């Protein structure tokens with residue numbers, strides 16, 4: 001694939017709306033799947049089990065940061081990592097100022113002003129964002145919670161990340177995954193897909209086989225999400241959400 005789509009102003013705007021937009025801002029009063037709005041906050045509410053005070057969390061592929069902020073409601077330190085400089089710049093501005101103005105597409109060249117806001121009750125000082133490669137992330141101390149939301153099928157080699165997870169999640173800690181298993185050769189060479197071919201079978205079964213030596217499955221949930229491209233065009237997906245406990 002040429003260039004990184006996640007560096008483009010178009011994607012920064014779409015993700016600010018995906019992460020911080022309410023039903024009115026996303027659907028603009030039109031009919032649509034309202035239950036799919038607020039995905040990054042909803043996935044944390046659905047998947048995160050209670051954590052001990054002082055817990056540290058890692059959000060891999062955090063984009064513009066909403067799930068990282070939501071994790072900070074219960075974790076005292078959250079690190080959000082994303083490969084996109086543009087996403088990390090936007091997430092860091094939200095952390096530092098609590099808000100971020102942007103333009104959302106209406107149709108053609110027409111745009112409308114939008115404003116992303118971190119919920120006022122969240123302590124942003126618990127969160128920090130860093131640009132980096134999730135497949136190569138290292139930290140001297142393992143985390144109580146590791147989240148990778150809709151990341152696996154955007155990596156060139158998702159198994160490289162899966163192989164690193166046992167050292168990133170401390171024993172007894174939680175691994176939270178969401179993925180729509182949208183395998184595309186633009187992002188992941190077919191040889192690196194986890195399932196999704198006649199020879200390898202269903203992706204969730206293949207994922208479970210890879211995680212099983214180190215993680216026990218605790219919870220599975222369907223998590224719809226809605227990305228607004230412009231006022232009359234949306235991407236609707238249903239991510240497979242799961243929580244795994246480090247053995």
Ligand SMILES: C[S@@+](CC[C@H](N)C(=O)[O-])C[C@H]1O[C@@H](n2cnc3c(N)ncnc32)[C@H](O)[C@@H]1O
Nearest residue numbers: 006061062063082083084132133134149150154
């Ligand atoms: C489909 S988006 C999901 C973003 C966010 N977690 C969410 O659920 O809305 C995939 C994200 O992964 C990031 N990403 C892709 N490859 C990455 C890598 N190797 N390391 C870290 N982040 C990566 C992209 O920049 C993008 O923000």
